[in-house]
Every structure is written in structure tokens, then in C-alpha cells.
Amino acid sequence: MKKLYFLLCLLIPLIGNSQSVENVSKDAFAHTFSIVARDTVTGEMAVGVQSHWFSVGSLVSWGKAGVGVVATQSFVNPAYGPEGLEMMANGTSAEQALTQLIEKDGGRAFRQVAFLDANGNVSGYTGEKCVEAAEDLQGRNFSVQANMMLNDRVVPAMAEAFLRYSDYPLAERVVEVLKAAQEVGGDIRGKQSAALVVVGPERTENEWEEKKIDLRVDDHQNPIQELSRLLQVNRAYEHMNKGDLAVEDGDMEKALKEYGAAEKMFPENLEMKYWKAVALANSGRLEEAKPIFQKVFAEDENWKEMTTRLPASGILTVSEEELQEIIE
Incomplete structure (x- = not known):
């Protein structure tokens, strides 16, 4: 907080009107690099960000399924997120929405913002008082922006x-963009936090369905590396979730396929091993399942106790005799 106050004291003499001083002095400090982007095949939209500031994802990245995504940074005005998304939801293009919000912002000289709407329209803005190196650059279905960078090669x-990773899924593609920024210098202050948000192409009435991916690394020595790891974990658990749904539907072959895919990604994960064993047992392949169960039980006996509770819920569909074979 002392650092922020000191920086604001330095900036105040440079600001032309008192309204800007009042506005900016109340705003969060999030100098960073980010990307807003859309996948032309799936229609998914994403925001990726990294900064040497705690919990950058809590203010910078915004997204709404079927509407668009927003990155608001530098001296952050968080209102650009919800207000921009509401405007785009009501049919205003990314460019028009951003222009209108900038025009009414007394602290616009210190803002850096990017909007992308569901049609792939993009718009970026870098205020004249953003700290060097600061720039934004737009292309087809994406905008990249950065301020307080080590050099002008980042953007x-x-x-x-x-463009190079165009064959990657959008989330992985965005992570590669963040890696590229860091490799050429990144934030002049270093690294601390990162975030990734992905929303779908269709609007949803259910709030819990808004974000397909919502990952944050609030404080880490290598936040982009950690974000990449979390994304891989997320992908593995997507398979786990599909496996769970297959179990509910009684499709044990599909469940086995999904649990197996997850286990391949994280072979030491007990959760993934265990549910693969459950799917095998439910498919009548008890002899294949038993050694997997035993490996899991050897690591943590609580899994054995849980196994005794599953038949009552219908999740494990084995006879009492077969259950005893599993837990012996």
C-alpha cells in the first residue's frame, strides 16, 4: 500500500484535472499483460493475464457466455468489466462499448482495456499515462495488451x-501467449499471479454454467507455469466429470473410457485410479479392478471405508460377495 501511495504522489503533478486524480487514486493497481481472444471454430472466448501483483485475476478478467470477454488493467477501473459485458449483451459492439465507457472515464489516461464480443469484434485502448512499455495490438478475433513491461517486444x-498456436484449443493457446510474453521480458517487476477464464459461445440462464474454465494463481514464483499445470488438471477432471455422468446413465464402458483418459494424464492420482476401478467392477471386470483397488487402499485406507458405502447409493453395483473380495 505504501508503494501505491508513493507512485500516486509521483503521478499527481502530471495529471491535468482534479477529477482524474480523484478517480485514479481510488483504483486498484494492476500493471500487467493480457489477451482477450475467440476461437473461430468453437466460438469460445477467453481472457488470460499475468502480473507482478497479487491476485490479478480478481479484477482484470471478466467474461460472460455468449456475450464477450473484457480485460481491464493498469490503474484498474473494475466497472469496465460488468458494464462492458452488459452493453455487449444488449447488442453494442465491442468497439462502441469500449469507446462509450472511455469517454465518460475521468481517469482514462491511466487505463488499459480490451473488449471482445461474441461476434469476434475486438477493441483495445491504452491511455497516454500508462507506464512504459505500454501498447495494445488487435488482430482477427484477438487483442493483446501490456503495460509496465521490460521492453517493447512483449506485445x-x-x-x-x-497466430502460431492456431491449432491448439483456445485455453492452451492463451497460455502459450502468456508464456511468449514472459519469455521476451514480461512485467519489468517480475512475476506473481495469473488467471485464465474461458466462456462458451451460447448464453446461459444458469450462473454456474457461465465459465467453462476459471483458473487463478494468486501468488506463485512461476504463475504461468502453475496456470499451465492447473489447466492440465482441469482437462483431466473434465474427463472425470464425463465419467461420473456416464455412471449416472449406467454407461460403464463410456465411464471406463473417460476415467482411463483422466488417469493417463495423472497416473499417480488416487482419485482417478479409484474411479477407473469402480467402472471396471461395474462392467463385470472385477479381476482387473481388484489390484487397482488394492493399490489405492495401500496408499490411503479411507478409500476402503468409502467403498463399503457406495453400493447403497448405486454407484458401485457389485454383490455383497464381490464387495468382500474388493475390500479384503
Whole structure:
């Protein structure tokens, strides 16, 4: 907080009107690099961000399924997130929405913002008082932006990476963009936090369905590396969730396939091993399942106790005799 106050004291003499001082002095400090992007095949939209500031994802990244995504940074005005999304939801294009919000913002000289709407329209803005190196660059279905960077190679490197990894799923593609920014210098202060949000192409009435991916690394020595790891975990648990749904539907072959895919990604994960064993047992392949159960029980006996509770819920569909074979 002392650092922020000191920086604001330095900035105040440079600001032309008192309204800007009042506005900016109340705002969060999040100098960073980010990307907003859309996948032309799936229609998914994403925001990726990294900064040497705690919990950058709590203010910078915003998204709404079927509407768009927003990155608001530098001296952050969080209102650009919800207000921008509401405007785009009501049919205003990304460019028009951003222009209108900038025009009424007394602290716009210190803002850096990017909007992307569901039609792939993008718009970026970098205020004249953003700390060097500061720039934004737009391309087809994406905008990359950065401020307080070590050098002016960061933004071009991000744009190049987005084009280079065009065959990647959107979330992985965005992570590669963040990696590229860091590799050429990144934030002049270093690294601390990162975030990734992905929303779908269709609007939803259920709030819990808004974000397909919502990952945050609030404080870490290598936040982009950790974000990449979490994304892989997320992908594995997508398979786990599909496996659970297959179990509910009584489709044990599909469940086995999904649990097996998850286990391949994280072979030491007990959860993934265990549910693969359950799917095998439910498919009548008890002899294949038993050694997997035993490996899991050897690591943590609580899994054995849980196994005794599953038949009552219908999740494990074995006879009492077969259950005893499993837990012996």
C-alpha cells in the first residue's frame, strides 16, 4: 500500500484535472499483460493475464457466455468489466462499448482495456499515462495488451504466439501467449499471479454454467507455469466429470473410457485410479479392478471405508460377495 501511495504522489503533478486524480487514486493497481481472444471454430472466448501483483485475476478478467470477454488493467477501473459485458449483451459492439465507457472515464489516461464480443469484434485502448512499455495490438478475433513491461517486444511476441498456436484449443493457446510474453521480458517487476477464464459461445440462464474454465494463481514464483499445470488438471477432471455422468446413465464402458483418459494424464492420482476401478467392477471386470483397488487402499485406507458405502447409493453395483473380495 505504501508503494501505491508513493507512485500516486509521483503521478499527481502530471495529471491535468482534479477529477482524474480523484478517480485514479481510488483504483486498484494492476500493471500487467493480457489477451482477450475467440476461437473461430468453437466460438469460445477467453481472457488470460499475468502480473507482478497479487491476485490479478480478481479484477482484470471478466467474461460472460455468449456475450464477450473484457480485460481491464493498469490503474484498474473494475466497472469496465460488468458494464462492458452488459452493453455487449444488449447488442453494442465491442468497439462502441469500449469507446462509450472511455469517454465518460475521468481517469482514462491511466487505463488499459480490451473488449471482445461474441461476434469476434475486438477493441483495445491504452491511455497516454500508462507506464512504459505500454501498447495494445488487435488482430482477427484477438487483442493483446501490456503495460509496465521490460521492453517493447512483449506485445508483438504475444500476437505472434496467438497466430502460431492456431491449432491448439483456445485455453492452451492463451497460455502459450502468456508464456511468449514472459519469455521476451514480461512485467519489468517480475512475476506473481495469473488467471485464465474461458466462456462458451451460447448464453446461459444458469450462473454456474457461465465459465467453462476459471483458473487463478494468486501468488506463485512461476504463475504461468502453475496456470499451465492447473489447466492440465482441469482437462483431466473434465474427463472425470464425463465419467461420473456416464455412471449416472449406467454407461460403464463410456465411464471406463473417460476415467482411463483422466488417469493417463495423472497416473499417480488416487482419485482417478479409484474411479477407473469402480467402472471396471461395474462392467463385470472385477479381476482387473481388484489390484487397482488394492493399490489405492495401500496408499490411503479411507478409500476402503468409502467403498463399503457406495453400493447403497448405486454407484458401485457389485454383490455383497464381490464387495468382500474388493475390500479384503
